[in-house]
Amino acid sequence: MRKRMKQIVAMAITMTTLAVNVFPAYAAQFGSILDGDGSWSNTNNMTWSFNNGGSVTIGRGPVFSDVYPEITDPEHFLKEAVIYPGEAVNSLNSEGLPKANYTEGTLPLLQEFVNSFDWIHSDELTRLEMVFDRLHNGKDGREDQTSGKHFPSVSFKVLEGKIGNCGDYSGEFQRLASYVGLESIAYDQSAVHAACLVKINGQWITVDPMRKEGLYNNLTTVPVDYDTEYNRYANEAKSSQWYQDQMQQVEWQRQAEAGKITWIEYYQRLYPGMSEAEIQKKFMSWDGYVDGLGN
Numbered sequence: 001m002r003k004r005m006k007q008i009v010a011m012a013i014t015m016t017t018l019a020v021n022v023f024p025a026y027a028a029q030f031g032s033i034l035d036g037d038g039s040w041s042n043t044n045n046m047t048w049s050f051n052n053g054g055s056v057t058i059g060r061g062p063v064f065s066d067v068y069p070e071i072t073d074p075e076h077f078l079k080e081a082v083i084y085p086g087e088a089v090n091s092l093n094s095e096g097l098p099k100a101n102y103t104e105g106t107l108p109l110l111q112e113f114v115n116s117f118d119w120i121h122s123d124e125l126t127r128l129e130m131v132f133d134r135l136h137n138g139k140d141g142r143e144d145q146t147s148g149k150h151f152p153s154v155s156f157k158v159l160e161g162k163i164g165n166c167g168d169y170s171g172e173f174q175r176l177a178s179y180v181g182l183e184s185i186a187y188d189q190s191a192v193h194a195a196c197l198v199k200i201n202g203q204w205i206t207v208d209p210m211r212k213e214g215l216y217n218n219l220t221t222v223p224v225d226y227d228t229e230y231n232r233y234a235n236e237a238k239s240s241q242w243y244q245d246q247m248q249q250v251e252w253q254r255q256a257e258a259g260k261i262t263w264i265e266y267y268q269r270l271y272p273g274m275s276e277a278e279i280q281k282k283f284m285s286w287d288g289y290v291d292g293l294g295n
Contacts, residue, residue: 032229033189033206036222043216046125046200048223058223061124061201064181074114077179082107102155109159110179119180124200127180128207129215135159135173138212144169158209169210170194188233195220197230204229 030036041049046058064071073079080093083101091099102110113134119127135158137144142158145151145165152161156175157168164172170186173196177184183199184207195208206229208220215221249270256266267279274282 030203030223030225030228032232033220033222033224034232036218036224039218040216040221046203056223058203058205059201060126063121063123064127065120068181071181072120074118074120075111077181078110078114081175081179082110100155103153106155106160109156110176113159113176114179122180124182127182128177128198128200131173131176131180131182132207132209132215134176135169136209136212136215137169144210164210166194166210170196170208173207173209185230187230190233191237197224197226199226 037052038048038050038055041047041055042057045060047055048058049055080095081100083089083091083099084107087099089101093099116134117126117130119130122130133139136142140162142162142164143149144163149163151157151163151168154160156172157164158172159176167186171194174184174186177196177198185197186194187197189195189206189208195206195210197204198207199205203223204226205221205223207215208217211217211220213220252261252266252269255261256263263284264276264279267274267283268276271279
């Protein structure tokens with residue numbers, strides 16, 4: 001019985017240790033980028049200090065080879081994602097997903113990047129820094145769409161042509177990050193801007209490679225809760241009066257198409273100030289069917 005109890009205690013200690021390593025316990029819960037009331041007080045170990053006191057140390061994250069010792073080829077993820085010379089155009093990767101067929105000249109640049117540093121033996125923060133340094137606005141003459149220059153017809157506009165919009169910057173960042181084993185996703189940060197979310201040591205942070213201020217900018221690189229931040233803009237849009245009005249119009253149209261209300265009633269709800277005769281003249285053809293063109 002005593003031996004059995006020792007085994008149970010040992011197992012409990014082991015499980016607790018694993019839980020700490022896999023699921024870091026932070027001193028605070030993060031929300032969205034709009035709640036990032038603080039600053040980076042130590043970028044070497046990713047410590048975020050709140051303006052009202054207290055701090056959270058995220059850490060640098062694990063070295064890739066410690067987690068995946070079986071992967072030794074720096075082009076491993078690139079080969080999984082991109083068609084190499086000699087492969088068929090419709091080639092699939094090991095998961096049965098189609099590989100990307102990029103424009104000529106793209107693959108050598110991607111190969112150059114994944115071989116430019118020993119990412120397999122690097123922690124997550126080092127890999128993040130290298131991806132950001134390779135792409136961010138202003139680096140090596142890179143620009144955004146406000147320069148007025150024409151966008152090149154290439155697969156990676158920022159990497160190859162040194163110019164792009166926020167979608168180009170965030171999309172290319174996400175892809176480069178995936179080629180060096182980082183978990184990242186591009187998302188709509190607002191109606192007119194895209195950025196990225198990157199996971200470092202289990203904590204999601206926002207990253208905006210289009211901004212020139214640098215990686216550790218307290219306004220654009222902020223620790224967040226993934227679901228709260230990723231869905232923030234969508235939730236804001238859905239709660240707006242404009243969105244509610246659009247959904248109401250869709251419902252009225254569905255009712256008209258189902259014959260629950262007439263098309264005259266549909267347009268009267270859209271334009272309550274118009275008479276039936278005006279609606280007939282502007283929106284409907286002579287035989288009573290919806291014209292839809294305002295003729």
